Amino acid sequence: MTHRSRRLTRIATYALLAVIAFIFAFPLFYLIATSLKTKADLFAPVPSLFPPAPTIEPYISVLFTRGFDGLLVNSIIAGLSATVLAICIAFAICYPITRLPAPPRLRAFVLNWALSLRFLPPVAVVIPYFAIVRTIGLYNQLPALILVYTIFNLPLAIWMLRGFLDEIPIEIEEAALVDGASRWYAFRAILLPLSRTGILAVVIIVFAFDWAEFLFAFILTATPQAMTFPVGVQGLVTQFEIIWNDMAAGGVIAILIPLSLMILARRHVMTGLTFGVIREK
Amino acid sequence: MPGSRVSAVPAQRFAIGARIRSAWMARSRQERLVYQLLLPVFGSVFVVATIPFVLAVIQAVTSDSRGFVGFDNFARALGNPLLYESIKQTAIYAAIALPTEILGGLGIALLVHRTVRSSAIRAAIYIAAMIPIVIPQIAVGVIFRLVYAPDYGILNVLLGQTGPNQPLWLSSPPLAMIATASVDIWQWTPFVYLIMFAGFQTVPSESVEAAQVDGANAWTQFRHIELPYLRPLLLLVLFFRIADVIRVFDHVYVLTGGGPGTTTQFLSLYIYRIGFKFSDLGQASALAVVVMVAMTVFYTIVSRFLPADRG
Numbered sequence: 001m002t003h004r005s006r007r008l009t010r011i012a013t014y015a016l017l018a019v020i021a022f023i024f025a026f027p028l029f030y031l032i033a034t035s036l037k038t039k040a041d042l043f044a045p046v047p048s049l050f051p052p053a054p055t056i057e058p059y060i061s062v063l064f065t066r067g068f069d070g071l072l073v074n075s076i077i078a079g080l081s082a083t084v085l086a087i088c089i090a091f092a093i094c095y096p097i098t099r100l101p102a103p104p105r106l107r108a109f110v111l112n113w114a115l116s117l118r119f120l121p122p123v124a125v126v127i128p129y130f131a132i133v134r135t136i137g138l139y140n141q142l143p144a145l146i147l148v149y150t151i152f153n154l155p156l157a158i159w160m161l162r163g164f165l166d167e168i169p170i171e172i173e174e175a176a177l178v179d180g181a182s183r184w185y186a187f188r189a190i191l192l193p194l195s196r197t198g199i200l201a202v203v204i205i206v207f208a209f210d211w212a213e214f215l216f217a218f219i220l221t222a223t224p225q226a227m228t229f230p231v232g233v234q235g236l237v238t239q240f241e242i243i244w245n246d247m248a249a250g251g252v253i254a255i256l257i258p259l260s261l262m263i264l265a266r267r268h269v270m271t272g273l274t275f276g277v278i279r280e281k
Numbered sequence: 282m283p284g285s286r287v288s289a290v291p292a293q294r295f296a297i298g299a300r301i302r303s304a305w306m307a308r309s310r311q312e313r314l315v316y317q318l319l320l321p322v323f324g325s326v327f328v329v330a331t332i333p334f335v336l337a338v339i340q341a342v343t344s345d346s347r348g349f350v351g352f353d354n355f356a357r358a359l360g361n362p363l364l365y366e367s368i369k370q371t372a373i374y375a376a377i378a379l380p381t382e383i384l385g386g387l388g389i390a391l392l393v394h395r396t397v398r399s400s401a402i403r404a405a406i407y408i409a410a411m412i413p414i415v416i417p418q419i420a421v422g423v424i425f426r427l428v429y430a431p432d433y434g435i436l437n438v439l440l441g442q443t444g445p446n447q448p449l450w451l452s453s454p455p456l457a458m459i460a461t462a463s464v465d466i467w468q469w470t471p472f473v474y475l476i477m478f479a480g481f482q483t484v485p486s487e488s489v490e491a492a493q494v495d496g497a498n499a500w501t502q503f504r505h506i507e508l509p510y511l512r513p514l515l516l517l518v519l520f521f522r523i524a525d526v527i528r529v530f531d532h533v534y535v536l537t538g539g540g541p542g543t544t545t546q547f548l549s550l551y552i553y554r555i556g557f558k559f560s561d562l563g564q565a566s567a568l569a570v571v572v573m574v575a576m577t578v579f580y581t582i583v584s585r586f587l588p589a590d591r592g
Contacts, residue, residue: 009396010396013392013395013396014396016392017389017392017393017397017406020389021409024409024413024467024471025409027424027425027427027428027467028412028424030424030427030428030435031423031424031427034427042433046438046443047433047435047438049435089322089326092318092319092322093319093322093323093326095318096314096315096318096319097315097319100311100312100314100315100318101309101311101312101315102312102315102319103312103315106315106319110319110323112584113327115580115584116577116580116584117330118524119524119576119577119579119580119583120573120576121524121527121528121548121549121572121576122528122530122549123528123530123548123549123552123553123569123572124337124552124568124569124570124572124573124576125333125569125573127337127340127552127556127562127565127566127569128332128333128334128336128337128340128566128569129333130556130562131336131340131562132332132333132336151326151329151330154326154330183314208415211417212417212418212419214417214418214419214530214531215530215531215549215553219557230417230419230420230531233419233420233423234419234422234531234534234535236423237422237423237426237535242426242430242433244427244433247423247426247427248423248427250423251419251420251423251424252420254417254419254420254423255416255417255420258415258416258417259412259415259416262411262415263408263411266407266408266411269411269414269415270411270475270476270479273414273472274476274517274521
């Protein structure tokens with residue numbers, strides 16, 4: 001290939017990538033634009049691309065007039081509690097299989113079992129959970145969601161944490177043990193501080209998953225007392241007449257939290273989504 | 282226990298107990314610690330996660346009014362023609378979305394890998410590609426409601442089709458399928474891109490250089506040098522995406538609610554409808570059991586091919 005034609009290919013490729021990027025970005029742009037429109041703008045004969053008079057009124061309307069601030073709090077409480085629980089359980093499971101001489105078959109069993117849960121469709125699981133939750137009187141209560149979220153995101157937490165722990169050399173702890181430190185001390189003073197970044201990444205990603213969850217919350221809750229934010233947003237869509245700007249504002253708020261968290265933990269997102277098959281160095 | 286007075290049977294039991302105990306003591310202290318730490322936690326998690334399976338089976342073979350009903354619910358579930366309709370629609374959805382995502386993601390990864398040298402631009406594309414993936418499915422539904430809805434949707438406005446004869450993307454049969462599948466493509470092509478792009482980085486540069494010295498053209502280089510490195514990742518993506526298509530629910534529920542008719546009543550929406558719209562929890566449990574078993578079989582087969590190190 002000549003220098004000139006190579007240059008042309010390059011320009012053509014960049015142009016193509018720009019077009020692709022535009023197609024992907026446009027729906028997102030229109031969501032934000034709509035979320036900034038006034039009520040009056042909704043009655044324009046042809047909807048405009050840009051908000052004629054940008055306003056944050058729809059956000060206020062969604063959060064306070066419609067009381068979605070309560071749903072936001074529910075989502076955060078359910079997500080944080082389930083994340084903390086999942087991390088603690090994942091640590092208790094990952095510690096013996098990464099820091100102690102666990103038989104390889106036991107280790108493989110635990111990891112495989114966790115991964116197999118990833119292949120279960122939530123709708124199949126929610127039917128028995130619905131019965132359990134009603135029987136033990138947790139229907140329309142946040143603890144039901146916390147329980148289900150903990151179990152459902154535990155596989156992700158186990159696989160991610162195990163990846164991080166495997167990368168921390170065991171020699172440092174062994175040196176401390178040889179020097180007479182207790183195992184508990186080696187865990188608390190060496191392993192825990194060394195795995196801080198990993199734990200933070202798992203917390204962020206598991207929380208983002210909990211935040212986005214819809215089906216369980218949709219079926220296991222009924223009133224704003226326990227409803228989560230995505231369930232509220234869904235309610236804005238399927239009602240008889242859609243208030244477009246409020247719906248868009250709800251969508252933007254639902255996106256903002258996982259998006260900002262994922263940008264913080266960007267190096268670990270793909271590891272999480274592929275159960276550690278893809279690693280970003 | 283005084284040994285002289287025990288009969289043969291307890292003595293034997295004692296011997297087994299002793300054998301287990303001595304096997305236990307023969308393990309190193311550390312190995313014993315593995316079980317002491319792992320069993321209580323993993324055991325309880327395992328039980329809690331397995332209860333739904335057991336309960337689904339119980340729900341499927343019993344009825345509140347008639348007690349044990351045997352395989353009635355399974356017969357009704359598997360005899361319902363709507364089940365096969367939903368499987369067919371799910372398959373069509375997958376047949377539209379998955380090849381587009383995989384070829385599209387692979388193509389873009391190849392383009393970026395070959396032409397974009399600047400690490401700043403690569404990093405920018407990395408972040409940009411992550412955005413659709415991290416958007417909650419419900420919000421994805423909201424976004425595309427704004428694209429496809431009649432009258433207020435921007436697509437028909439851009440196409441200049443705002444009159445009474447505008448295409449009804451969400452409520453006419455072939456279009457609703459295309460619309461819901463396109464949303465899947467929008468959200469997951471970047472995911473395939475990210476995996477494939479990471480895959481291209483694992484191809485050793487020596488092999489590529491050697492091929493170029495031998496005069497390989499761009500296609501041969503892709504086909505014979507790079508593709509073999511990508512193959513396990515392509516399989517991985519395919520498996521993950523198939524599992525995801527089975528669970529597709531949120532964005533379709535928001536966009537079409539499964540309609541029009543049964544056009545977008547995919548498997549998850551169908552089970553939801555049986556269980557919670559028709560309140561036929563017996564039939565829904567039978568479906569849940571069938572799906573759980575099918576996915577377990579699928580996973581067992583798939584896990585042999587997954588490139589992850591298996592622990």
